[in-house]
Amino acid sequence: MPVPSFAGLGTSEDEQRQMSNRLKKICAGLKKRGYLAGHGNAGLASNFIDLAHVKTRPGGVLALVLPAAFVSGSSWENSRRLLKSEYKDLTVLTIAAHGQTDRAFSADTGMAEALVVANKCRGGQQGSGETLFVNLYHRPRSLAEAFEVARAVSRLSPQARQGRIYIGDRETIGTYIWAPLNEGGCASLRETTLASTAIGLATGTLQLPQGYSTTLPTTQLGVLGKEGLYHLDIIGGISKGVPRGPFKKIAIQGVPQYPMLWSHNAKQERGLVVPPDSEGEVRPGCDSRAIEVWNTTASRLHFNLDFQINSQSLTACLTPTEAIGGTAWPNFIPSQDKWTLPLVLWANTALGHLAFWWIGTRQQQGRARLTITQLPRLTVLDPRHLSEGQIAQAEDIFEAFKEAEFLPANEAYRDDTRKALDRAILVDLLRLPESILEPLSILRDQWCAEPSVHGGKSTRIDV
Incomplete structure (x- = not known):
């Protein structure tokens, strides 16, 4: 019987069974240590985080292209918890566009995606969940443009909590927000003031454009x-x-x-x-x-x-x-x-x-x-x-x-x-x-x- 999750790319049924069994062993070990990210409702994509976590050495870099649901979906909660506790220097890149394929980094998925990059903590270190959300106005159209985007992102400092990203002659390519990883609403966002308002509402503060701020009785x-x-x-x-x-x-x-x-x-x-x-x-x-x-x-x-x-x-x-x-x-x-x-x-x-x-x-x-x-x-x-x-x-x-x-x-x-x-x-x-x-x-x-x-x-x- 084929194993649907591993079918494709010319794999034999025996190879599919081997991959499935190997994944089960990896997940069992991670679950025992409280690190399991995979979730059936999130699909096989969430298991890539498990595989990457096992293979990434302390101090190494994890980089994955994931469905955009990663940033806020309930089935991805364990994945976010793992990254928050075991990784630092988290960056989540998404695309704030309206075409379904225009929100993808991959050439063949046709679905909204998030590019997640993080450094695995060394011994004695602990993740904080502090995340740089980068929201591009469009997918980079060439390797040269992608390089310039990466260089612009690497210059962003947490001292400025939010703003616009520029390359070249002040061309605006997107926005950025520093926020906890659990504030997934910060992804795919063109206007950062919306983040200030939404996060403020959760803490009883109404923050609006033009510097308006007041208290507001809110709760969950x-x-x-x-x-x-x-x-x-x-x-x-x-x-x-x-x-x-x-x-x-x-x-x-x-x-x-x-x-x-x-x-x-x-x-x-x-x-x-x-x-x-x-x-x-x-x-x-x-x-x-x-x-x-x-x-x-x-x-x-x-x-x-x-x-x-x-x-x-x-x-x-x-x-x-x-x-x-x-x-x-x-x-x-x-x-x-x-x-x-x-x-x-x-x-x-x-x-x-x-x-x-x-x-x-x-x-x-x-x-x-x-x-x-x-x-x-x-x-x-x-x-x-x-x-x-x-x-x-x-x-x-x-x-x-x-x-x-x-x-x-x-x-x-x-x-x-x-x-x-x-x-x-x-x-x-x-x-x-x-x-x-x-x-x-x-x-x-x-x-x-x-x-x-x-x-x-x-x-x-x-x-």
């Missing part, structure tokens, strides 16, 4: 409640005679007993309130489990996991009544019901979109994806800091916007409804001065101009 979503169930625990099929999930998902038949919001339909998702798109039919013998799932996960508040930014409008939404969330729209159950409206309003501001995009995996153009286990990391407005009067005001704001329609998120630069919501939340609800609106407008336009936001779509901002 997971602090405020719990995410709903994984979709397979709801509708997972039958294995060895036992259904993983108590429901089968079917089209809505009349008035549903167990309504579901499962998949995306961009045209149905222009407003803050989104109707269910299916219902759960209880499998035979699963009545008690169905009730348990409903009581555990059903809510009105749902967060987007697969955000096609250049066609979809919402980071979060409400269903008219409680519903079970699915693959695209899992539930989030706040610890207090009164936090629901502030959360859904914040999530759909320009800053809410930025926070989601920042931690999402951007392997595909114009799209940011999260797993349900990553959702609790999302930076949100902290409703615990709102007074009862502000909570009531959030209800009024929701009433004013609940029937309004938003443009796709990448068109926020020309979306009057989105701009009005930004003003309502930041100025009216949070009592920030109106002077915030001008630098916020600049930030909004900068975000919309990011290739990973518009994906090259004709509706992108003209810059």
Whole structure:
């Protein structure tokens, strides 16, 4: 039997088995020492880090071309942890362009990639995770240009934490940011001010262009409640005679007993309130489990996991009544019901979109994806800091916007409804001065101009 992971390049079945067995032995040794980077969901590419780690001597240089998902994908977390602890002088190079093949360093992959270079620590040394993120505007077109790019990068000093990269007669070739490796949002970024804003939001500081800075009550979503169930625990099929999930998902038949919001339909998702798109039919013998799932996960508040930014409008939404969330729209159950409206309003501001995009995996153009286990990391407005009067005001704001329609998120630069919501939340609800609106407008336009936001779509901002 061929071993698919090692098939190709004319290898025999015996050679494929030998390579597979050798990799298993290497991974077993690394796992025993707590260094295993490979992950099945990340594919064989993550195992190249294991092989390189074994073969690189202390003080040696590791250099790999990896899928762009390396910088923020949940399946690559072990890889990032290994590099953070066992390597120093980390550099991650990506390409901030909007064509799928234009974001690749390889000639034949046709997918967004990251070039990772690092020095393996010697005995007694310990990695810090401090990383130089280099974001090129295009792939070097020749060896001579690549040499000049490398020379320009080698001159960058951590004293200047971010800026533009120049070669020749002040030609701008990209941007750079010094940041921890776990700030994967710094990759493929054309405007470094977006990094300052996103990182600042996570620590309760709002930093905007033109030097604007103020405090803002934020927290991680997971602090405020719990995410709903994984979709397979709801509708997972039958294995060895036992259904993983108590429901089968079917089209809505009349008035549903167990309504579901499962998949995306961009045209149905222009407003803050989104109707269910299916219902759960209880499998035979699963009545008690169905009730348990409903009581555990059903809510009105749902967060987007697969955000096609250049066609979809919402980071979060409400269903008219409680519903079970699915693959695209899992539930989030706040610890207090009164936090629901502030959360859904914040999530759909320009800053809410930025926070989601920042931690999402951007392997595909114009799209940011999260797993349900990553959702609790999302930076949100902290409703615990709102007074009862502000909570009531959030209800009024929701009433004013609940029937309004938003443009796709990448068109926020020309979306009057989105701009009005930004003003309502930041100025009216949070009592920030109106002077915030001008630098916020600049930030909004900068975000919309990011290739990973518009994906090259004709509706992108003209810059």
